Amino acid sequence: MNPKKRTTIYDIAKKLGITPSSVSRALNDKAVNEKTKKRILQAAKELNYKKNSLASNLRKGESTTIGVVVPRINQNFFSNVISGIENVSYKKGHNLIICQSDESYEKEKKCINMLINQHVNCIIMSLSVDTTDYKHLQSIMDQNITLIQFDRVAEEVESLKVINDNEQASFEAVSHMIKQGYKRIALLEGPQTLEIFRQRKAGYLRALEKHDIAVIDELIRPNAWTKELGATATRELLSMPSPPDAIFASTSDFSALGVHEVAMEMGFKVPSQLGICGYSNEPFTEITSPSITTIDQFSFQMGTTIAELYFQEINKSDTAKISKVISIKPKLIVRASTLKE
Amino acid sequence: MNPKKRTTIYDIAKKLGITPSSVSRALNDKAVNEKTKKRILQAAKELNYKKNSLASNLRKGESTTIGVVVPRINQNFFSNVISGIENVSYKKGHNLIICQSDESYEKEKKCINMLINQHVNCIIMSLSVDTTDYKHLQSIMDQNITLIQFDRVAEEVESLKVINDNEQASFEAVSHMIKQGYKRIALLEGPQTLEIFRQRKAGYLRALEKHDIAVIDELIRPNAWTKELGATATRELLSMPSPPDAIFASTSDFSALGVHEVAMEMGFKVPSQLGICGYSNEPFTEITSPSITTIDQFSFQMGTTIAELYFQEINKSDTAKISKVISIKPKLIVRASTLKE
DNA sequence: CTGAAAGCGCTTACAG
DNA sequence: CTGAAAGCGCTTACAG
Structure with a gap:
């Protein structure tokens, strides 16, 4: 036996003096004489046969592979979703091909091309911050590949979507802070190219309006979505003549961590002098002192919801495939950093 | 044009009145008349042609896919490696098919089978805690698939390996604690089925021996490798008549976090009454108060090292493919939790 | 239930 | 440089 070659159904057929058709049938549990079936399975085992899914999928014109594109694999939210x-x-016996866009539009496009070439059945993705053009998403659907967008979605692209209700979550977070007695609540916002960050800002504005609090432009800081950027923005905010008495780091808990550190550094007491609220419920928010109020996005469940949605849709006829959006309600996790009273 | 069918090289050939062979050559940058090449590329673009990698790989008898099997995707160490x-x-234009074993031997076996069926070129894996039999690893190599083990490796299986020097790192961590004046250092050990945990124990023992400190069996606690198990073990240890004055959570920072919490709860002052050292340099170890001493495994670099090793080996002839081990030296990160002096 | 044959989409020796 | 043909390993209508 040539060690370089894998066993094929031909090898099994030859050994047993039957045709490859029968071997294929036996291996796929189609109608075959019970006795020969047993012999085939036995021989397959002996010859250490492994199916070649490439050939099988090519012939069947389908595949059992799902592609995933996320900005970063090693970020708690995304790795939980994955x-x-x-x-x-x-x-369901499906494989996952996973790519990261590294927040780059160019890489995102290339990843998608790779996945299309690999003939995946479905592409699950969350946009890079760099992406403002959505032709590549359209091209996925042009190839008859199911597209499921999650979290960072392009609203205008009609596809299946699994999202969080960001606006409502932000509204609740800011309302909570207002009820705690905070009066000058600053907002650290994310790049407004992404819908999720626009929604979070909208929730903040709605909460202020509902409680008749005037919007102060200087308290809204753009692009503060990493720990470092959050820290810088906080340093500026806390140096103002009348600094904010709370900061909502709507972009992420990393940003909130930057706020936390600068507050300590500048001697602001949390939560009495400064309230802090983050976003995402990263594990570390529970550990800081004081612990940080944040919003849980149910990332793991988001992942299972996405996959389940796909397996539901896959069985439908084309006409039944409509644009469908599942919205998961995130949960405000109140911790010490906003408990002023 | 049938919307259900993708464009193939036949479609392009037909449109231009040439043969598929030429189209294939043009697309793969083989020798083709410059002018027709241009026409082909143009037509490919117009028809929105996407290569079918399944067919191409099947024909070429190779693939550009790498399989990865890790215990958990959503664990900082592993997601960084990935x-x-x-x-x-x-x-290098290679795709990654990623599976998680969920610390189960059975699932690990199934994942590997899936990957073999998918005709991956290489399988990169870290063992589940449940795995004590290594036949499935052998079967990978039987199919002429390159196997690279990392971190949690089966020593006896001869394959490429990328590991940390766990013994040395533990030795250094414990030596550091001894130098800080800790005299009764407890060890929280992981399941001894895994080589890495045996090595970490060995490093602990060597450090004690070198500094003429007697080994006290009651201070060595088995299977304390999650936050909860670490907490339970700590509760027992700190309730002893003469409790330890330091705990080395050799399994993980999560375990160290359990130690940290129980110490606070029981009123032990860290680091003066109790030193704590973890393992892995999870992001949160920097944030706790006091911050936790730990060991950085250079997880991201471990990932790049693994991939580079693969791309080096892939070009070698079979005879040159030898069992090769790359050991990365982890780094002790000293923080407040062990600075007694 | 089983065999013979065609074909999935591509690539590559072989001629010319 | 280009065409005709075979084949990668499988599956599946079509006969029987």
């Missing part, structure tokens, strides 16, 4: 997707797709 | 692998393999 873990959730894997959990479901594994049970 | 991110590192992706970073390199993307540049």
